[in-house]
Amino acid sequence: MAVGGNRLDWFPIDGIELNTLAAGIRYQNREDLLLIRCDPATTAGVFTKSLFAAAPVELGKKHLAKTSPQYFLINSGNANAGVGDAGLDDASTCCLAVSQLAGVRPEAVIPFSTGVIGERLPVVNITNALDALIAELSEDNWLLAAQGIMTTDTRPKITSRQISIDGECITLTGIAKGAGMIQPNMATMLCFIGCDAKVSQETLQDMLRAAADSSLNRITVDSDTSTNDAVVLMATGRSGVDLDQDLEAQTAFQDALTDLMLELAQALVRDGEGATKFVTVQVDGAETNEQALEIAFSVANSPLIKTALFAGDANWGRLAMAVGKVATPFDASRVDLFIGEVCLMRGGIKNPLYEEADGARVMAAEEVLLRVDLNAGDCSETVWTSDLSHEYIKINAEYRT
């Protein structure tokens, strides 16, 4: 299942090549290995805050700190998590194999994994595939790459943005994967973004973190946070626009990056496991952003709200319940609740003008907006989520993470 339209327009990035193939890591004849080659570039990364972070996350962070990466090796089917030092050895072996074939330092290779936790990575399947993988790298393979990193995803997530600065064009293209175990914490599932801007590592890192905070860190499918979340942004500098020298360009780039990542983040939710609805939870009038976010996630993660959404039931009692269970106090007698433009509760009590038929109409749509107004301050936050359906249970009772 998946909700909403599919935009698969995208542009290649000058200086970034990709290739995928089926290495038989968990299933046969399924694309499960992706290699991205990048001309010497500036790279920023944001990784999971899970205390059980996977081996490739640990190793990748070390490599990123040492040198500017040129190769990104990504496998699905196996998370290389929870196997201790052996996982680090396996990830290192893969990086070494790429480095020898490509003639770069091992630190210039960054590993990523996603899939089953607690099983050794089938290193030989990966190293055996590298020759063929490197031979056919191409700037035109972004869509194939988006397909190659899918696990329970039902469709690839890919998008691009172009911005024009003084007659020069900067292009950004990004791919992402993820459908369950989605409540990213300072990162997402796997997300790779390339661009041709010229920019310092520090500026790029700041921009990536800011963009992640208003996109990938604002979504939840099931409140669970992966051990392997990572997002990487590569900047090849080929466009000739130097973001550090041009603050206006930097602002335009930040906007485009955030917009691109928001589209990918929302695509993850639209393809959330078992999703039949795409749900926006907006909290307005809060005293602080933290309060707005606490309420938004309380609503977005409530199983009773998510099952009501699945049923198309405008169950405003559950909405009040999920708003009311947060720890930070607010004045309940000032709260307004809306589904779409329909007001259910005004000043803490049921809106006397509310008609069930209106609620049923807005809940029947594939896209639903739940809005809470605390009428207490000027702070707002928005998060995106999906509903909780039989299909979610089916997928997760049958799939071995």
Added chain:
Amino acid sequence: MAVGGNRLDWFPIDGIELNTLAAGIRYQNREDLLLIRCDPATTAGVFTKSLFAAAPVELGKKHLAKTSPQYFLINSGNANAGVGDAGLDDASTCCLAVSQLAGVRPEAVIPFSTGVIGERLPVVNITNALDALIAELSEDNWLLAAQGIMTTDTRPKITSRQISIDGECITLTGIAKGAGMIQPNMATMLCFIGCDAKVSQETLQDMLRAAADSSLNRITVDSDTSTNDAVVLMATGRSGVDLDQDLEAQTAFQDALTDLMLELAQALVRDGEGATKFVTVQVDGAETNEQALEIAFSVANSPLIKTALFAGDANWGRLAMAVGKVATPFDASRVDLFIGEVCLMRGGIKNPLYEEADGARVMAAEEVLLRVDLNAGDCSETVWTSDLSHEYIKINAEYRT
């Protein structure tokens, strides 16, 4: 669905009478109104911390502060929540009607409601039923009372304890209801406990809060907290043992009370919506109790763990994921994970001796123990939960809370 055995042994309490009947509050021919009459007694109460607390919760707290209650009026089918001042008026009208028929002050009547949120309480149905309700009050109606407060519960929850102090016997009997919207916060769904101890209000309140903290505040079905949670403990003093004068008796009473409430709390989980498993989540070796509790609830509320439990899948990767996503840091390389007596992870990595067959065996049982040992300190916490099944979705996509 419901998990595990049904203990319906119970004893009446000298000085406490009950009666139920079908008042047609939401459904016809279904017991939905309960009246409890109590001889002048000491009473303690703990209520929901929901910021959208229902009208009867607000009124009940006020009445309790004013006088010692003699009547408790409880309806199911309608929560009398989210209707503003009208809800307070309706609750007051019901209390007044009881007080006039019974010849007591209105403040001596405490109202409780559970059911649909946001609809006006059908006051006339309730007041019309009071004559018949009062006429047949009996000490022998505890089981009928437990049945009368059920909503999505599939079976009544009732239990008793007796303790002997210097030849005198103290009896405690309690009932509870609740199957969904269960993660009580300083309270539970509805729970009524009577006893014949003699005790001051202050001591009784302290004992009730302590018992709630290690029973009703340690369970979760779906992480959602009701607007109407309340637990009340009445002490008639008929047994003649004065708990304030006898610290040994007080300790014995506290133990019995906690034990009784733990049985009721666990009965709520066993009857959790769609439950096919009764799951104990135990966290040992934490540095603080808060840390242990944070991890225990993170595991107990993880949809991916709950679906794995439903599937009988010993998915230790998801267990590591749910432990790893908490905010408070710990050393992952010291963590051991167990299902029952089977060790899945030792020192942060997969136990090399672990066999899938062993995991499958312990997961196939109706009662499952998930145990995490951080090996970092001396603090432990335990919470109880159920799994997440198709039946949960079915119940909550079809039921209007």
